[in-house]
Amino acid sequence: MSAPVLQTLFPHIDDWAEIGRACVDTLLMLGGSLALTVVIGLPLGVLLYLTGKGQLREMPKLYGVLSLLVNVLRSIPFIILMIVLMPVTYALVGTKLGIRGAIPPLVIGAAPFFARLVETSLREVQQGVIEASQAMGASVWQIVRHVLLPEARGGLIASTTVTAIALVGYTAMGGAIGAGGLGDLAYRYGYLSYQSDYMLVTVVLLVVLVQLLQMLGDRIVSRYNRR
Amino acid sequence: MIRFSDVHKSYRVDGRDIPALQPFDLAIESGEVFGIIGHSGAGKSTLIRLINLLERPSGGRIAIDGVEMTTLDEPALRVQRRRIGMIFQHFNLLASQTVADNVAFPLRLAGERDAGTIRARVDELLARVGLAAHADKYPSQLSGGQKQRVGIARALANRPSILLCDEATSALDPQTTASVLDLLAEINRELKLTIVLITHEMDVVRRVCDRVAVLDAGIIVESGAVADVFLHPQHPTTRRFVNEALPEEAATEQAPFARVPGRILRLSFRGEATWTPTLSRVMRETGVDFNILAGRIDRIKALPYGQLTLAMEGAGVDRALAALRAAGIEIEEIAA
Ligand SMILES: Nc1ncnc2c1ncn2[C@@H]1O[C@H](COP(=O)(O)OP(=O)(O)OP(=O)(O)O)[C@@H](O)[C@H]1O
Ligand SMILES: [Mg+2]
Numbered sequence: 312m313s314a315p316v317l318q319t320l321f322p323h324i325d326d327w328a329e330i331g332r333a334c335v336d337t338l339l340m341l342g343g344s345l346a347l348t349v350v351i352g353l354p355l356g357v358l359l360y361l362t363g364k365g366q367l368r369e370m371p372k373l374y375g376v377l378s379l380l381v382n383v384l385r386s387i388p389f390i391i392l393m394i395v396l397m398p399v400t401y402a403l404v405g406t407k408l409g410i411r412g413a414i415p416p417l418v419i420g421a422a423p424f425f426a427r428l429v430e431t432s433l434r435e436v437q438q439g440v441i442e443a444s445q446a447m448g449a450s451v452w453q454i455v456r457h458v459l460l461p462e463a464r465g466g467l468i469a470s471t472t473v474t475a476i477a478l479v480g481y482t483a484m485g486g487a488i489g490a491g492g493l494g495d496l497a498y499r500y501g502y503l504s505y506q507s508d509y510m511l512v513t514v515v516l517l518v519v520l521v522q523l524l525q526m527l528g529d530r531i532v533s534r535y536n537r538r
Numbered sequence: 539m540i541r542f543s544d545v546h547k548s549y550r551v552d553g554r555d556i557p558a559l560q561p562f563d564l565a566i567e568s569g570e571v572f573g574i575i576g577h578s579g580a581g582k583s584t585l586i587r588l589i590n591l592l593e594r595p596s597g598g599r600i601a602i603d604g605v606e607m608t609t610l611d612e613p614a615l616r617v618q619r620r621r622i623g624m625i626f627q628h629f630n631l632l633a634s635q636t637v638a639d640n641v642a643f644p645l646r647l648a649g650e651r652d653a654g655t656i657r658a659r660v661d662e663l664l665a666r667v668g669l670a671a672h673a674d675k676y677p678s679q680l681s682g683g684q685k686q687r688v689g690i691a692r693a694l695a696n697r698p699s700i701l702l703c704d705e706a707t708s709a710l711d712p713q714t715t716a717s718v719l720d721l722l723a724e725i726n727r728e729l730k731l732t733i734v735l736i737t738h739e740m741d742v743v744r745r746v747c748d749r750v751a752v753l754d755a756g757i758i759v760e761s762g763a764v765a766d767v768f769l770h771p772q773h774p775t776t777r778r779f780v781n782e783a784l785p786e787e788a789a790t791e792q793a794p795f796a797r798v799p800g801r802i803l804r805l806s807f808r809g810e811a812t813w814t815p816t817l818s819r820v821m822r823e824t825g826v827d828f829n830i831l832a833g834r835i836d837r838i839k840a841l842p843y844g845q846l847t848l849a850m851e852g853a854g855v856d857r858a859l860a861a862l863r864a865a866g867i868e869i870e871e872i873a874a
Contacts, residue, residue: 443630446590446702447644447692448619450612457643461634535634 323506330496334516337492340410340482341520344417345475352422352474353467355381356429357455363430367441367451381423389420389481393488413490417481425474432466433459465536472528476521483517493517540566540589540700540732545598547584558584559756561598566749568603568699571726571733571839573743573764575779576753582736585753586702589734590622591615602700620648623693623731627705629685631677637664637688638673644695663691667721683714690721694729701725703735707742719746723839740779744768744838752776765838769806769845769868795831795873800851802831803859806868807844817846820861824854847872 317324324330355377361367362374387395393416397407400415436459444458460467486494493513501510542564548555559581566572576582587593588600591607600607602618610618631640641660650656664670667687677685686706693701703722707715723746726733737743743750743764750768751761752775759773771777795802805817812835821828832847850858859869 437628437630439626439628439630440632442592443624443626444643444647446592446619446622446624447647447696448616449647450616453647457646458632462632464634 321508321512323500323504323508324512330493330512330516333491333493333496333513336410337479337482337494337520340413340417340485340490340492341475341478343410344414344421344478344482345471347414347418348421348425348474348478349471351418352425353429355422355426357433357459359426359430360433360459361451361455363434367454381427384419384423385427387420389416390484390488392416392420393485393490408489409491413482413485413492417478417485420481421474421478424477425470428470428473429467432463432470435466436462465532468528468532468535472524472532475524475528479517479521479524483513539568539601539603540564540734541599541601542588543599543601545588545595545600547581547588547593548596555596557756559588562758564751564758564761566732566734568732569726569730570748571723571735571746573747573750574734574736574753575738575740575743575750576736577738577775579755580753581756582738582753583704586704586734586736589700589702590619590624620644620696621698622700622702623696623698624702624704625686625689625693625706627708629677629682629689629709631685631688631692633677636674636676637669637680640677640688641691641695644692648696659695660691663694666694666725667691681714682710683718686710686714686718687721690718690725694725697729698731700732700734703733705736705738708737708739715742716745722746740768740782744836746839748839752779765808765841765843768838769808769843770870795847795849798829798831798849800827800829800849801855801871802873803848803850804870804872805844805846805848805862806870807846808866808868809841809843811866812842812844814865816862816865816867820858820865824852824858824861826850826852826854826858 317327359374359377359381362370362377364371364374384392393413396416396419400412401407403415404411406412440458440462441454444454449458482490482492483494483497486492486496487498489495493516497510497513500506501513542562544561544563545559546557546561547559548557550556574582574585584593588595589602591600595608602622605618607615607618632643635643638660641663642656645656645659660673661670664673667690669684669687669691672680672684677688680688689706701722706722707718710718719742722733722735725731726746733746735742735747747764749762750764751758752767752773753759754773754775760767760771760776767776768780771780827850829849830846831849833845835842835844837843863869
């Protein structure tokens with residue numbers, strides 16, 4: 312496509328590089344927050360699983376507290392969570408804006424969600440396999456590391472995909488209150504200035520991103536799933 | 539030796555203690571194949587799981603080769619568990635790992651790091667269970683019998699002294715069951731390990747076990763050498779199990795021989811007596827007439843046995859019975 316064609320189709324878009332930068336920002340926010348979400352959510356999910364009723368380290372009180380915390384964080388709409396967390400964000404990363412400012416609320420919003428998915432995936436692992444490992448003299452840590460995580464691999468990857476896609480939505484919302492990225496473009500130009508071509512381009516880009524994430528996730532799952 | 543002393547077990551369900559095993563004593567000798575037979579819910583799994591403390595007893599003591607299991611702390615218990623292999627009805631293999639990695643798993647758990655050592659041991663184990671060609675397959679690519687063989691190889695990896703089998707053949711067809719039982723018998727013979735096997739099929743007990751305990755609603759109602767229990771069952775539950783294994787014998791319980799004249803007797807031959815023509819010699823010498831109503835010749839593990847239900851008539855019956863008893867044949871009178 313040559314420049315004049317683009318100009319006719321998208322009359323308001325004069326700086327495609329800005330869209331490119333917004334894409335990169337969105338990807339950075341997504342990558343950074345997803346990595347931290349997994350780092351925090353995976354152990355949290357394992358802890359939820361282990362302390363649950365009838366599990367290897369049943370602890371009703373701890374489970375109750377963790378479960379409540381996860382439910383509270385999950386029930387707050389992300390945009391509100393982001394505003395509520397602003398002081399925390401500032402204390403953590405020294406700014407409330409941009410990619411850095413977006414990551415703490417993204418992670419705090421997504422990690423509980425991911426943890427719950429991890430817990431559910433781990434529960435899918437057959438009790439008999441865990442029992443067999445105990446009978447072989449495996450410690451709880453060995454069971455987590457060598458039985459639960461590998462056996463639940465397919466479910467864990469699918470959970471990561473779902474979380475990544477949820478994060479794409481969160482980053483777009485975050486854009487409206489200063490996080491930058493594609494959401495910011497859609498909000499400033501598309502919503503506030505009625506430039507519907509901006510809206511269209513960002514929506515298409517977000518759809519493509521979600522689609523790619525889903526395909527990538529499914530690919531990895533089918534490569535590892537051997538049942 | 540595995541020794542249970544005054545062991546009992548209850549499960550806590552909705553705040554109430556539901557007894558699963560009534561207090562019992564039991565000693566399982568080193569090197570024997572010990573069967574535990576019972577109906578569903580009798581407490582078989584509970585009993586076998588007490589041995590490696592997958593289930594903790596509500597009271598009593600369990601000692602293995604003198605080591606009091608219930609007093610061990612977690613690390614010590616893990617070490618003990620490595621000396622006790624276990625196989626399961628549903629195999630419980632790691633679906634995400636190859637056959638070789640499944641077998642290597644207990645070695646790695648025990649701290650073995652050297653890849654060469656692991657590979658050599660895995661190859662040796664897979665050869666023993668006849669799966670050398672399947673090392674790189676995944677469990678989902680194997681038949682039930684092959685999966686159980688992987689389970690057996692895995693259970694033997696750390697050279698245990700005890701092998702626990704929880705309904706190990708219940709998910710298999712009769713032919714595969716037979717081959718897995720043969721493998722277990724071979725392992726017992728060659729590796730001299732103790733096997734504790736639970737089942738609801740008398741035929742499994744007959745094929746491989748040396749001794750058996752019959753469990754009924756949490757109570758051991760009968761136990762002893764398989765040949766004794768099998769040929770002379772005392773408890774009604776035991777009789778039912780034995781009759782399942784001997785369909786033609788089932789009839790004798792209902793006395794359909796009421797119209798048959800003479801005394802109805804059940805003769806049991808064991809070992810060499812099975813192959814000698816004692817019966818025909820004694821009948822000829824005493825002039826007794828007899829009629830065969832039911833019979834079977836088979837083996838209990840390696841021991842050949844025969845059991846015949848006969849009707850006998852004539853003046854010499856008592857003399858004949860004395861002569862048969864003198865020749866080592868066991869006789870029960872079913873009806874006069
Ligand atoms: N974890 C548990 N919690 C509560 N009750 C249990 C538990 N495990 C077993 N029971 C109960 O204890 C009794 C004995 O169960 P067990 O599993 O030992 O029987 P089983 O002889 O192995 O039966 P099956 O042949 O069906 O496997 C049953 O009444 C069962 O409902
Ligand atoms: Mg059972």
